[in-house]
Amino acid sequence: MHLALVHTRYQLLEIVRIPVAIFGSAFFPAAAMLFFVVPFAGKDPVGATYATASMVTFSVMSANIFQYGIGVAEDRDQPWNPYTRTLPAGSAPRFAGRVLAGLVITYVSLIPVVVISATLTAARITPAAFLLAAVTVAVVSVPFTLMGLAIGYSLPSKAAIVVAQLVFFPLAFGGGLLSAPDEAPGFIEAVAPYLPTRGAVELMWAAVGDYPVRPLSLAMLGVWVVVMAGLAGWAYRRDEGRRFS
């Protein structure tokens, strides 16, 4: 546990020294808040709260896909990474450190969205719901963390950047994150339940309001978690086999 925290600390140090990396994952949801949510749903307390939850989900997704997808792929290019494997610790502390650091960065990247929502919109939330939403963030980051790890461990860094960018926008749009709950265009309503973003955002909506989570979305989210965990595990072992066996 001590070593996991040591690894967390140094991963965070590395990230903080290049702060633009954090701005990157915080920028798009914050910009979407300013350009779409504030002018169109800003005055409606319920609509603004749901829209904020959507943008938080968006932020969680992009932060995790990018930091794991690109971060892991870049680390694999660095000779420092195999060197750390010669230290007398297994791979667990480094992995745990990466996930803990990832969670910290995820929460940090949510700050602009939450601040914009609190100051420029009519969104409101009870302290209990806020705490519940904060816990939900950690839960819904699981499928996207696994997705990022699958990308990072299976692709070289240049390809990982492209794939992460290709993946995140259709997931956001297709999952209905850019529309109010159940008011998305018809084709999106049709595909949304099968995307991990939908189950994630429904959980967030349920945390901040009284949105009834649909079983299909939740079941598909579970399927995504299992599939992504399998893919990430496969890519990790394959990477070990190729480079470290």
Added chain:
Amino acid sequence: MILARAVQASRRYGDVLALDRVDLDVRAGELVGLLGPNGAGKSTLMNLLVGLRRPTSGRVELFDGDPRDPASRRQVGVTPQETGLPGTLRVGEVVDFVAAHYPDPVPRGELLDRFGLSDQVRRQTGGLSGGQRRRLAVALAFVGRPRLVLLDEPTTGLDVEARHTLWDAVRAFHADGGTVLLSSHYLEEVEALAHRVVVIGQGRVLADDTVDAVRAVVGVRRVSLVADDLPELPGVVRTERVDGRVHLLTTDADQLVRELVTAGVAFTDLEVRPTSLEEAFLAITAEEQPGGGTPAARQGDGPPDAGSRPSGPGDRPTTAAAGGRPATA
């Protein structure tokens, strides 16, 4: 006590056999140089010994355990061959990070002082010069007060002064009872530090002997000339005929030329060149060339068994390189 051991260890990357049934024992208190040209398999052997890779066949041991088990690596320090330090971290932070993995690390100031990096403690590693980065990478091997350090080409890219600073640090560690396995493609470096040399070429152990014995082999020269017939010549390690020229590899070029002259050989176009380390070892151990057909040329042989060869002082060094076969020239 044997701290690191490879037993018939082979490692294959796809079609390439990087290590071919290598046997190696590193005993406590030894300072062993691993010498060989680029691509010979030195780094692969190092990677097997520190658990970064698994042997395709055979086995490796570190402190009597599996190197892939973190507990086996507690008393081991490693310097990676490539200098890949996280560029945004400061020198002190990198040292602290590595130190956190060991129960009783060397204090940061003391370690940096030993490697002449005290003034750099606050600098980000990305801003260090190549030589400073290399020194830091070597210093990291010593953070955890290891009993065994594996240094993979530690002085590559260093200037003479920095190299000597590093050598002093390695010598001091060894003088305190530490065990060192150090790879290099500089004979000079191995001569300066090691007592025992293991020469690796094409994935095999070509020689495992004292520095003196190996130096004599590496001191082979190539005498090449154009001549039709040659008498039996003493001191010729290997003879090749390529494009009408005869190449004689010899440990004593002066004596060979004298012999050629006194024997009245009708030769033209005489050249005497030093051989590179690579050339010397590979030429001596290579399989017979087409058209070679000389008494000194040998058929391709099995795995060299240099480790078990008694290495008395009277032994001809060339036999070491040839895997224990008698030199017939």
